Amino acid sequence: MIKACIFDLDGVIVDTAKYHFIAWRRLANHLGSDFSEEENEKLKGVSRMDSLNLILEWGGIQKTEKEKKELAELKNGWYREYILQMDPSEILDGVLPFLDHLARIGIRMAVGSSSKNAGTILDQVGLTHRFEAIIDGTKITRSKPNPQVFEMGAEAMGVSPSECIVFEDAEKGIDAAIAGGFFAVGVGKEENLGHAHYVIPNFIGVAFQDILKAIEGKTP
Numbered sequence: 001m002i003k004a005c006i007f008d009l010d011g012v013i014v015d016t017a018k019y020h021f022i023a024w025r026r027l028a029n030h031l032g033s034d035f036s037e038e039e040n041e042k043l044k045g046v047s048r049m050d051s052l053n054l055i056l057e058w059g060g061i062q063k064t065e066k067e068k069k070e071l072a073e074l075k076n077g078w079y080r081e082y083i084l085q086m087d088p089s090e091i092l093d094g095v096l097p098f099l100d101h102l103a104r105i106g107i108r109m110a111v112g113s114s115s116k117n118a119g120t121i122l123d124q125v126g127l128t129h130r131f132e133a134i135i136d137g138t139k140i141t142r143s144k145p146n147p148q149v150f151e152m153g154a155e156a157m158g159v160s161p162s163e164c165i166v167f168e169d170a171e172k173g174i175d176a177a178i179a180g181g182f183f184a185v186g187v188g189k190e191e192n193l194g195h196a197h198y199v200i201p202n203f204i205g206v207a208f209q210d211i212l213k214a215i216e217g218k219t220p
C-alpha cells in the first residue's frame, strides 16, 4: 500500500537541470574544456563536488582540493544567478495538479534532493509549504546513488521505503531509490531511466491511479 511520494526537485518539479547544465558548461569552457548532453546525464542527481570531479576527469584536468572548492563556488554563483530569478511560473506543467490530487487523497509528500540550493528554489517557486519533509544536500552525508536522502525522507514521514514512490529524472536517483527498496518512477526519457519501475515523460495529464496500476505486483 502506497502512503507517500518523495520527489526529486531539479528536473522533476522545476527545470533547474537546464540551469545546472548551462552553469557547468560555462565552467568547463572557462577551463578550456567542454562536455556533451549525454555526459550531462551523469551529472544529474550527484552532488556538486562529485559533478565537478566528473567534469575535470572528462577534460583530463588536475586541480588541488583548494582549487576545486573555488571552482565549485564559481559555478554555484553562476547557477544562483539563474535560480534567484525563478518564480512559480517555472513549476513544470502538470506538477501542481498532481500534488493537489495527492493532497486530496491523503498521500504524504516529501522532497529528496542532492542540492544545497533546494530550499532557495522551493521558496522562489512558492512550494515549500506543500511538503511535509524537505531533505536536501545540506542534510545528507552521502549523495545519490546512495539511498540516504530518500531513507531520511521516509523516516521523517514515518513510512517505510516499500510504502513510498520516488519520482526522479536522474539515472543515479533511480539507482538510489531502488537500492533503498523504494518504488522508482522515472520522469523523462525511457532510454536513460529504463531501470525504473515505470517511466513517465512528465506530469502532464498523469493520473496517480495509473502509476499505482503500473507498479502493482512489482517488487520495490
Ligand code: BG6
Pocket: 009, 010, 020, 043, 044, 045, 046, 047, 048, 051, 076, 113, 114, 115, 116, 117, 118, 137, 170
Ligand atoms: C542535484 C542535481 O539535484 O543537485 C545535480 O541534479 C546537482 O545536477 C546537485 O549537482 C547539487 O546541487 P547544488 O545546488 O547543491 O550545487
Ligand code: MG
Pocket: 008, 009, 010, 011, 012, 017, 044, 045, 168, 169, 170, 173
Ligand atoms: Mg533531478
